[in-house]
Amino acid sequence: MIRKMLNASQLQQEVNRRIHRLQEIVDDGVKITVPRPKLQEPDKTGCNWSMTHFGNALGFERGIDSVLKAMRAEYNLKTEVNDSGNPFGD
Template identity: 45%
Template sequence: MAKRERSRRVIMEEVSRRVQQIDEIADEGRHIQVPDPQPHPRDGRGRNWDMARFGNARGFEAAIRNVVDDVRDEFDLTDEPVSSVPNPFGD
C-alpha cells in the first residue's frame, strides 16, 4: 500500500492528536510538546522522517515512540503542502 504524503504541519498535528489520546497522558492531563518532523533518507522500512525531543514527555517515551512509528509507517513527509481545499482563483 502506498503511503500518503503530508506536510510537516499536518504530520505534527496528527502525531500530537494521537499522543494526547494515549490513556496515561490523557488521564494525567499532560500536554506533550511535539517537535517538527525531521526529514532523512528513506530507511529500510521506507520511512523518510522522524521526531525526537518531545517536551513534557518523561515517563511516556515508549508510548510516544509507538505513536510516531505508526504515523511514520502511514505517512511520507513532503515539502509540498497538500491541500484538500481547491484554489478559488484557479492558479
C-alpha cells in the first residue's frame, strides 16, 4: 500500500485528533500531549517517522499505540521542501 504524505504539523494534528476520539480518553476527559513526529530511516514496513514521549499518557498507552500503528501504516512524513525562494511563486 502506498502511504499518503503529510508534513510534521499535519501528522501531529491527525494523531492528536485520533487519540482524542478514543472512548477511554473521551470518558476520562484527559488531554494527551502529542509530540511532533521525528524523521527516521524507513523501517521494515516502509514508515519513515516515529513519535515518542506523549504527555499525560499513563494508563492510555494501549490506545495510543493502536492509533500510532494505524497512522504509521497509512502515512509517511513528507521530507521534500518545495521552496522556490520566491514567496509569490512566480
